[in-house]
Structures are given as structure tokens and as C-alpha cells.
Amino acid sequence: MIKADFHVHTTYCDGKHTPEEMVKTAISLGMTSLGFSVHSYTEFDQSYCIKKERMADYIEEINSLKAKYSDKIRILCGIERDLYAEEPEGNFDYTIGSLHYVKKNGVYYTIDESADRLRQAINEAWQGSATAFAKDYYAEVSRMGEVSPDIIGHLDLITKFDEVEPIFDTEDPAYIAAAKGAVDALLPLGVPFEINTGAISRGYRKTPYPAPFLLSYIIEKGGKVILSGDVHAVSGLLCHFEEAEALARSLGADRFETL
Ligand SMILES: [Zn+2]
Numbered sequence: 001m002i003k004a005d006f007h008v009h010t011t012y013c014d015g016k017h018t019p020e021e022m023v024k025t026a027i028s029l030g031m032t033s034l035g036f037s038v039h040s041y042t043e044f045d046q047s048y049c050i051k052k053e054r055m056a057d058y059i060e061e062i063n064s065l066k067a068k069y070s071d072k073i074r075i076l077c078g079i080e081r082d083l084y085a086e087e088p089e090g091n092f093d094y095t096i097g098s099l100h101y102v103k104k105n106g107v108y109y110t111i112d113e114s115a116d117r118l119r120q121a122i123n124e125a126w127q128g129s130a131t132a133f134a135k136d137y138y139a140e141v142s143r144m145g146e147v148s149p150d151i152i153g154h155l156d157l158i159t160k161f162d163e164v165e166p167i168f169d170t171e172d173p174a175y176i177a178a179a180k181g182a183v184d185a186l187l188p189l190g191v192p193f194e195i196n197t198g199a200i201s202r203g204y205r206k207t208p209y210p211a212p213f214l215l216s217y218i219i220e221k222g223g224k225v226i227l228s229g230d231v232h233a234v235s236g237l238l239c240h241f242e243e244a245e246a247l248a249r250s251l252g253a254d255r256f257e258t259l
């Protein structure tokens with residue numbers, strides 16, 4: 001079983017626990033590596049991301065934990081960089097490239113805050129067409145190479161609420177083509193796509209991102225995959241990793257990347 005995770009949030013952004021609390025729990029779970037991935041600063045939405053002036057403290061604290069616990073666990077200092085975020089200042093061990101908004105007519109429409117907000121956005125700027133929204137989302141995701149990611153974050157985040165309240169018709173050929181188009185655009189980067197269990201531990205979904213049809217497609221095309229918990233509390237560490245690994249293996253994955 002995989003016992004490493006590189007997608008971990010703390011009190012530096014929208015996580016519930018401090019970095020050291022995360023490290024202690026990770027050690028108690030026998031984890032071999034733990035990578036912190038603070039949400040990069042987005043000026044247009046500061047509700048969930050790190051404050052600009054705290055970035056230096058974040059890097060310093062993670063690096064000091066790295067040294068303090070070096071005989072027990074390998075710690076990395078990373079960042080989850082939104083495509084629309086400012087270029088972050090500082091040195092990071094790695095970058096997760098993610099998209100949490102779709103920008104249209106100068107407005108950043110949030111994807112993962114609530115089903116209501118998402119629906120409102122689709123009605124307001126996409127004439128009520130969820131497929132049109134999905135096309136624009138995947139076109140933006142296709143640009144993720146611009147942030148030089150080491151990992152592609154939650155590829156189909158827009159489906160976060162679909163199991164509770166269906167918004168997207170993921171069997172619509174236009175939806176499928178848009179989503180696969182993003183995979184095709186990102187494959188040449190040669191970096192792993194996340195199999196992300198974050199929405200399972202937070203009760204929104206029963207299966208990880210991306211949807212099985214997309215995960216199969218990634219595997220069939222020779223894409224790499226990496227397990228991630230998108231952890232926001234100590235209870236999220238390694239949460240649902242076993243099922244996610246089994247699901248990926250059943251779809252043909254025989255190798256899981258690490259950093
Ligand atoms: Zn994210």
C-alpha cells in the first residue's frame with residue numbers, strides 16, 4: 001500500500017491542522033513521505049489561500065520540520081498553484097497545477113465552493129449549458145503546462161457535486177471529448193495525474209477524481225498517476241487510498257508515481 005501523500009493543506013491556508021500536527025499523524029500512520037501543498041495566493045479570492053505575507057513563514061516552517069523529523073519521515077515543501085494565481089515567491093520542492101475557477105468576461109467563477117454557486121455561474125455566464133462550461137473548463141485545464149506542474153491536480157474537479165446533485169452530463173460526447181482533450185494536451189508534460197480522494201473524505205463523492213472513464217483513458221495513453229488525499233485535516237491522511245489504488249489497478253494502472 002502507498003504511504004506517501006504530496007497534497008496536504010494546513011492552517012497556512014484552508015486546512016484544519018498545523019503542519020506539525022500533520023507530520024505527527026503521518027509518522028503514526030507509518031507514512032514514508034509527506035508533501036505540503038499550500039494554496040497559492042489568488043488576489044481575486046483570498047478566502048481559502050495563503051496570505052501573501054505568510055509565504056516566507058510557511059517555507060521556513062516546513063523546512064524546519066523537514067530537518068526536525070528527518071530520521072522519521074521525508075518532508076517536502078510544495079505548493080498547489082492555481083492556473084490563475086500570481087507567480088509565487090520562494091523555492092518549492094514541487095508544484096501541483098490546479099484549476100479552481102473558470103474565468104469569463106473578467107469574472108472568476110468558483111468551481112468547488114458549492115453546487116449552488118456552480119449552477120449560478122453556469123446560468124449567468126454559460127446560458128445554462130453545463131457542457132459549454134465544461135468545454136471552457138477543460139480548455140483552461142489544457143493550459144496547465146504554463147505553471148510547470150510536477151503533478152496535475154484533480155482533473156475533473158467540476159464534477160465534485162455530481163453524485164449528490166448532478167450538474168454535468170458526463171456521458172455527453174461533447175463533455176467526453178473536452179475532458180479527453182485536456183488529457184491529450186497534458187500527456188506530453190510527462191507528469192502524473194492525481195487520483196484524488198479528497199472529495200471522498202469530505203463526503204461529496206464515493207469515487208476519486210478523475211472519473212473512471214478518464215482514468216482509463218490516461219492509463220491507456222501511457223499517462224502516469226499518483227495517489228493524493230487533498231488532505232485538509234489529519235483524518236484525511238491515507239483516507240480511501242486502498243480503494244483508490246484498487247480501483248486504479250482494476251482499470252489497468254500497474255505503477256503509482258512518487259516524488
Ligand atoms: Zn485544489
Ligand SMILES: [Zn+2]
Pocket residue numbers: 007009080230231
Ligand atoms: Zn488541494
